[in-house]
Amino acid sequence: MTSALKVENLAKTFEISGGLFGRNKAGVRAVRPMSFEVPTGETLGIVGESGCGKSTLARMLVGLLEPTEGTIEIEGKALDNADPAAFGRLIQYMFQDPVSSLNPRKTIKQIMEAPLKRLYCMGKAERDKRIDEIFDSVNLRPEFLERYPHEFSGGQAQRIGVARALAAAPRIIILDEPVSALDVSVQAQVLNLLRDLKSEFNLTYLFISHDLAVVEAVSDRIVVLYFGSVVEIGKAEEVFANPRHPYTKLLADSAPVVGRPLTAPEQKDSELPDPLNPPPGCAFATRCPRAQERCKKEEPVLEPVGGDQYAACFYPLQD
Ligand SMILES: Nc1ncnc2c1ncn2[C@@H]1O[C@H](COP(=O)(O)OP(=O)(O)OP(=O)(O)O)[C@@H](O)[C@H]1O
Numbered sequence: 001m002t003s004a005l006k007v008e009n010l011a012k013t014f015e016i017s018g019g020l021f022g023r024n025k026a027g028v029r030a031v032r033p034m035s036f037e038v039p040t041g042e043t044l045g046i047v048g049e050s051g052c053g054k055s056t057l058a059r060m061l062v063g064l065l066e067p068t069e070g071t072i073e074i075e076g077k078a079l080d081n082a083d084p085a086a087f088g089r090l091i092q093y094m095f096q097d098p099v100s101s102l103n104p105r106k107t108i109k110q111i112m113e114a115p116l117k118r119l120y121c122m123g124k125a126e127r128d129k130r131i132d133e134i135f136d137s138v139n140l141r142p143e144f145l146e147r148y149p150h151e152f153s154g155g156q157a158q159r160i161g162v163a164r165a166l167a168a169a170p171r172i173i174i175l176d177e178p179v180s181a182l183d184v185s186v187q188a189q190v191l192n193l194l195r196d197l198k199s200e201f202n203l204t205y206l207f208i209s210h211d212l213a214v215v216e217a218v219s220d221r222i223v224v225l226y227f228g229s230v231v232e233i234g235k236a237e238e239v240f241a242n243p244r245h246p247y248t249k250l251l252a253d254s255a256p257v258v259g260r261p262l263t264a265p266e267q268k269d270s271e272l273p274d275p276l277n278p279p280p281g282c283a284f285a286t287r288c289p290r291a292q293e294r295c296k297k298e299e300p301v302l303e304p305v306g307g308d309q310y311a312a313c314f315y316p317l318q319d
Contacts, residue, residue: 045219063087234309
């Protein structure tokens with residue numbers, strides 16, 4: 001069966017110029033070559049500290065950033081940054097802050113119509129029908145269409161964000177912190193809606209969040225990123241309960257409480273390495289309690305560590 005999403009050796013380096021006349025060229029390797037597949041209907045959680053490359057990965061997947069290397073395929077179709085509409089028809093991005101992600105000067109109807117005009121060149125009658133159907137699916141009242149974004153609560157605005165993403169009839173939606181700006185009481189409603197829509201429209205989700213408890217609850221599998229690389233991937237019920245990479249364990253130990261933000265506990269060398277001057281070997285070695293000499297010289301790659309779990313570590317934790 002064709003995967004919903006397949007990335008191979010996908011990487012992004014930002015060139016930075018410094019010095020007199022920009023002569024000193026350096027690069028930030030925001031995403032190092034990574035490969036993974038997401039089967040249709042899966043929710044893949046993506047976690048990692050600030051700066052680990054989550055946004056850069058997401059922006060490449062929706063065609064907003066051109067990869068430095070590697071390929072992106074959706075349902076077997078290779079995507080090319082020269083054709084941005086092809087990305088838009090297949091994969092949509094839902095932003096964290098529902099109100100500020102909607103253009104304040106446009107009515108909800110204008111906001112909903114934009115992707116239908118741009119991506120499908122739909123005529124008015126067809127657009128109206130499509131918008132009515134989507135509004136019904138996300139339980140929004142038709143009279144909301146004539147209003148402006150600031151007239152809505154966070155939960156309603158996020159439903160509108162979901163509706164806008166769905167209007168394009170994508171196969172995949174990237175949900176970037178979709179509930180973290182919402183009150184806890186509204187979070188569950190939005191998560192339940194997303195779950196129902198996934199089965200109604202046979203969607204595939206990539207779910208980015210700092211909240212490990214939410215990611216664990218909604219994902220089928222979880223990818224853990226560190227310093228631009230995948231350091232662990234596995235089933236949601238295994239990754240935090242039975243972490244194999246010491247970094248995953250650090251995350252799991254530091255965020256056991258629902259809604260607690262993801263920050264590793266204070267310890268010696270608790271900073272991420274300098275992206276302009278990355279260390280040789282494993283990027284986590286300076287923070288890792290299990291690091292040996294080999295870790296400071298060689299870069300580990302993802303290896304199977306039992307079941308469906310993979311970790312990029314020479315000395316993975318055992319069961
Ligand atoms: N346009 C850019 N130019 C140079 N460096 C960049 C650029 N965008 C991101 N970076 C760097 O790339 C790395 C990854 O950044 P990215 O924003 O993808 O991380 P993130 O995990 O999404 O962080 P956050 O959770 O804070 O959004 C960081 O070191 C960041 O400083």
